[in-house]
Amino acid sequence: MKLGVLLFEGFELLDVFGPLEMFGQIDGLSIDMIAIEAGAIKSAQGPAVMAQEDISKNTNYELILIPGGIGTRKEVENIDIMNWILVRSLKAKYIASVCTGSALLAKAGVLDGKKATTNKLAFSWVSSQGPNTNWIGKARWVQDGNIFSSAGVSAGIDMSLALIEEIWGKRKAESIADWAEYQWNSNPDDDAFAAKHGL
Amino acid sequence: MKLGVLLFEGFELLDVFGPLEMFGQIDGLSIDMIAIEAGAIKSAQGPAVMAQEDISKNTNYELILIPGGIGTRKEVENIDIMNWILVRSLKAKYIASVCTGSALLAKAGVLDGKKATTNKLAFSWVSSQGPNTNWIGKARWVQDGNIFSSAGVSAGIDMSLALIEEIWGKRKAESIADWAEYQWNSNPDDDAFAAKHGL
16 A cells, blocks of 8 residues: 655645654555655755655555645645646545645645535635635544545644554554554544634 | 754654654754765655754754664664764753654763653663663653653654743743644653553
């Protein structure tokens, strides 16, 4: 099984590496980092990560992960990224977004008629990218069929464990959380931040 | 203020990027990624991260962060890494390790006569690297003066927020956690994993 992670300038570090810490414990799952062009891609926080593949290769992935970050503001206008996300989403078995990554899914059309969530502090901008999406304000993550979207940054870890549970079972998800000494919030409705941020 | 993060082949992704997500929100803090040789450094999970600086430059950092990961097993025998850690630790204002990163600090001599913690599942190996260290089994993280060591993987995020509190105040740490929708375990003694892992 292959997991493809989209990178772009200004991606948020924990949106990518929280999930990858958890998915990285699955035997036989390979992880590809993909960008417009292969090479070093600078995160929102500064450190750069290598993308080994560029989107023009159109490799098929059973799982795709779309992170958020300040760079999403630019990428919603990037036709090549939008096309890649739409085509890859149609072929993928599971689609996951973290934080403002759901703005990219929404703008690409993947979330039309679906329910989804996103970062609390960027809620109005993200929801404007998907007028035909049922945006849920109070959620740690939202599952609609094969699409998992998480709230801001850290929520991506909880969502990833839920996706691992969906594919590999609850025991696997719990054993990975224990191994990583991570206190998994396994209830998607348990969201302490909606009220704090006025949603 | 400068934060230097040591990278080596087989570093654990979340050990590095959990902390960097939090430190990345501090205005005026620059982040350098350092390795034996500058270039792409492969993590334990596969994805590679760019180190822009090599250890021979001997740049001074007010903060240094030493991650863990399977690569620590090899690096405890690496004289150049051990020397870099010892010299940098003597000059740094604060020293932080995540997970088995404390094995590197211990072997370099930084933890002699100090108390520290580490990953539960690697506890006996790590503690064997520092026979003169007071190893604490039940702790989310341990502070001894200017040295902060965390338990396994995810615990590095809680510790980083504690170090941010130490330097920039509790309000700053809490606002970063809220921004990142992270439920901070701010009590170093609240450790759910010691009992689970038989410590």
